Amino acid sequence: MPKNYIAKRIAKEFKDGMYVNLGIGIPTESANYIPEGTHVYLQTENGGLMFGPKPQRGESNPDIANAGAEPITMLPGGAVFDVATSFAMIRGGHIDMTVVGALEVDQEGSIASWKIPGKLLTGMGGAMDLLYGCKEVIVAMTHTDKYGKAKIRKKCTLPLTAAGVADLIITDKAVFRVNKDGLYLEELAPGVTASEVKQLTEAEIVNIKEWE
Template identity: 50%
Template sequence: MGMGGNIRNLIAKRAAKEIENGMVVNLGIGIPSLVPNHLPDNIHVFFQAENGVLGMASTPRSGEEDANLCNAAGFPVSVQPGASYFDSALAFGMIRKGKLDITILGSLQVSEQGDLANWIVPGKRVPGMGGAMELSQKAKKVIVLMSHTDKNGQSKVVKSCSLPVTTPKCVDIIITDLAVFEITDAGLLLRELMPGVSLEQVKEKTEAPFTLSPAFL
């Protein structure tokens, strides 16, 4: 059972608040690709895709797509004035050199230590770990957007990952359909609840232990 568009957009909208003017931001596939649609007009950002675009803008309207212009997932994108194109070697040069302020990724699980497990889907053929390993190691800040539970209702915010880990101890912030967590040296910190969600719901659906930020106390 997939998440509805409204919930996906709610998560993307909350993620957009983490972005500041002038940043270089890489967007993963899935919910992260919705983030440009939720940026305020006064925030100017360079969105990077590892297939070789810097300066992506919002999703083009139906009929206005450019067949040659897509993001890393192959979906149509638009570009802002001053955008540039390059090969994927240069795209990864930017990533490895630490030029990205934020990478926003999807994940299958995140542990309370910030371990990222997002590359192997049980029972599915996957092409490999891809850019997630590089992005999650080298970006200055790693934000994960995902549903709080999997299709079986199991928590994706876990004590330790049961799926193969992409990169250990790399995630800074997790934003789900229920809550926003920050990962600190002391473990998971619940920063805020999503609209209409109770603390009890988050406790019930989260396998990993967490503490409350001062806003709750």
């Protein structure tokens, strides 16, 4: 499944000893694919450190959940604490990486993830703090929306969560690095061609000809 591919690909970015915050949805799934021998400290913004894979059916604890109210497991040595402490970690620059979903991201690394005019959504939550407080920002999302419309755009059209913060974009089609001069294609998903990615991406890809 495309979302499983994205989650697995996210986990490849984890480095030993990192403190990583995972956003709800696809990013959280990457906790199930941490490479063997890689030890990362997963943090959830509602107040938890050192959580592990999703619990098996029937084994979840209703008192232990992530920021999206999804059940999680806590690893030995893990801790729970109040939200103020959690955001002190985030705002203080103590989190190495955050992985977030998005409605749109553009070629300048700006992210729109919290509002669609005229629709009721859950709001921004802690996304703004995470995007400016963490050392590295990865955007993980499907390449297009349910209507086939590009989500990687020249300029975001929806209200921004943060401007110019994304470092890496991982989709079910490709992986892009955000540089000062634009988007660089770093990897194609299995079975995907550069022509397909170009067609489904509104943003300009600096090095697309190297892949065609």
